Amino acid sequence: MNSFTRRQFFTSGSHLLGGAALTSLFSQSLANAAMSHKASGPHFAPKAKRVIYLHMVGGPSQIDLFDYKPEMMKWYDKDLPDSIRNGQRLTTMTSGQARFPIAPSKFQFSAAGQCGMMMNTELLPNLAKKADDICWMRSLHTEAINHEPAIAAMQTGNQIGGRPCLGSWASYGLGSTNENLPTFVVLVATPTNREQEQAISSRLWSSGYLPGEHAGVSFRSKGDPILYINNPPGVPDSVRKRTIDGLNALNELNYQQLGDPETATRISQYEMAFRMQASVPELTDLSKEPEHIFKLYGEDAKKPGSFANSVLMARRLAERGVRFIQLYHNNWDHHSNVGGRMPSQCKDVDQPCAALIEDLKQRGMFDDTLIIWGGEFGRTIYSQGGLTKENYGRDHHPRCFSMWMAGGGAKGGAIYGETDDFSYNIVKDPLHISDFHATVLHLLGFHADRFSFKTQGLDGKLIGINPAKPVKALMA
Template sequence: MNPIEQFNQLQTRRQFFAKGKHLLGGAALASLMGNSLAGKAFASPVPDVRMPHFPAKAKRVIYLHMVGGPSQMDLFDYKPKMDEWYDKDLPESIRKGQRLTTMTSGQTRFPIAPTKYKFTQRGECGMWMNETLLPYLGQKADEICWMKSLHTEAINHEPAIAAMQTGNEITGRPCLGSWASYGLGSENENLPAFVVLVAIPSNREQEQAISSRLWSSGYLPGKHAGVSFRSSGDPILYINNPDGVPTAIRKRTIDGLNRLNKLNFEAIGDPETHTRIQQYEMAFKMQASVPELTDLSSESEATFKLYGEEARKPGSFANTALMARRLAERGVRFVQVYHNNWDHHSNVNARMPSQCKDVDQPCFALLEDLKQRGMLDDTLVIWGGEFGRTIYSQGGLSKDNYGRDHHPRCFTMWMAGGGSRSGQIYGETDDFSYNITKDPIHIRDFHATVLKLMGFDHNKFSVKYQGLDQKLTGVEEAHVIDDLLA
């Protein structure tokens, strides 16, 4: 919807009649000019509804983003032939002149660093997985849709994570969660449609900066921006009343602010003023809903056994996964989870175990929990980072320690539930996990596929902004990957 249509729909009775003082003259002119002019001048604006283009299989989404770029060859992309290549240089025929980051561009050698971990095939689908670090997740191999051939153009974190979240390397566009909120709306009047949770990793050696730029609504109305819940203290800043201020006075304050905003809206008609009114009202409703949401005392011991004892610790990934389920069952459409410290430029052997311990059992538990509650069929769970890692070691190489640089040419992600095809293994890479050899998935294709699961045609799901029909998938060609759909 363009801004003029949006303004027309939000205008008040007073604004309508203020504009109507010239209608009689306009009607007379139209009668002289013919019916074609009258039809164009007085056509009804397009209603602000976004009916799905297809039956939605995913009514809600939980997106688990591993910030930094997980190493695909240490987790999911098994390359046993690399054992023979230990400390040998990556062939130029494989690298093919690919640009490097400044962290390895000065290296004279690119020594191959095979994974140190044992792999085994899991499930009937035969997915090769790290047996040592992912024992829990391996039990869900046949319920997961594996994507081993994601690729992107971005080679550094800031543009890469922006592209993965918003479809564009330049920040300021609406993210996937905002598009979901815009398209699906809300199922709970007392909670936002889009919530962000930031988990604290147990190892904090090399975290990447993340901020609200990643859950911005961009050019969509402000109410579709993500609402970030904090891991300690009040879940949301100022959610509780100040000392000495009872709820009744807080309500009178909110009502007074809303009356002032309504007067401003009637005089100017700015749609963002309407958004501000809605946000104040939502904030007041959340004073009652959020404390109940974050109180885990109602959860059974069986639930904490499923997620692990870390689930009792606010801010842990296990606690965040449990909170994601609680948000989803209360009607929140999109829950975005960030887990940091997957940027393994060094010390892979020491850091990978702690990262996987953080997420392995909770990811298994989240899928099992949703399944037991009958929610997995219409809840899409996504796991992945912004790019992959290189098979060659950054800096020195020893059997006890190695590092991996950024690698955008191929990386692995997975999704489960929500209409995705369980047990599917899609895409292949070469023996070096460096280039895609079969069924590539650009991140635009990934976004188009996720939108399809939510019921939207990515080519038609757009917003008029700056003279263009803006889309999550941008202006370049994108394809729905039908083999990923159940």
């Protein structure tokens, strides 16, 4: 017996149910499928038209960067009090330790800007000069204690994989402003120090249950910027175009028969790929960037794949209408050798991040471009393993961590949230990652509780079922 799907039954057997009624229903289903691929549009005028999200993979140590704890100098090598830990579960990397010795930061902190933000000015001198442009958040928290669920939660709002990420939601909601480039692009920068990198994969920039066209498109730093974007040897553009036209004609027939939204996605992606053959080479060619721009971003800006080069590429993408640029920078998982690795990590990001703010200002893009910087959780005040004044390690810490935003409606110079003397518990203005997501969506013009996509009979949302609200204190 031949297999016969439910969709095929309703498509070809309309005479069984009444031609007029089924035709009406089928036409509506096609219309709904087509509409699902279009931008829903903002709920209100957005302050940010685009996002550059700089994710520090591994969990940057808030204690060594943005959460100044001078009292900890008196606690050097003393055990973390049980009253501070308060029964919090630990990772298996430190749960078996006999002691939890306090490890104060070895780096120099000082007040930056008119806002007086106390930060690591020793390793982040350029970023410190932009303190009044930055919205500082020191009280983020999450339930996830290990990397895989924590990164998934930060990127998709859920510790379980398969949900749409923030970039896909932005793509779906805002739509495209450049038909020759994707609305959502992913860049992966190579850190100078590669001592302990975390694995990341395309699941982090998946469109989940949103239409496939809203998934992130990963750009590479070596070889073809996008795999298979160029024609095979001996195949001219004219032949490639005829091939794509033929495939699209077949896909169109299939779409008319079955109404599968993914077929519509395939049609649009084939066409996008052909158009990108002309737009991507111009985009990735930095030879026309003036020398003062390379000086602004630092000497590594000419080095493909470096963080500086990737941030400059992110600016070029934003300039050309890409809605969401996700940039990953690895090796922030500092279980050991904080003293040796933190300077290298900060050197990678300090000048390029400050340069991005300045560059966007010069181009009149700062006010409507939201920059996000941060990781998936924080680090512990106590040392993992051995402890010396020159070297120590820190385990994962989800109870409090720091991030920052700039531009795009974020409130420059704001310092939000406080933690206790041990940077272990939040004592003022807790900021759950769902509230952070709601704030980002608000800056993009969306009510987080109303911005949804129908999936399996439910209204799927970035914030899930959490009663998340945007935080007004973070917005200008």
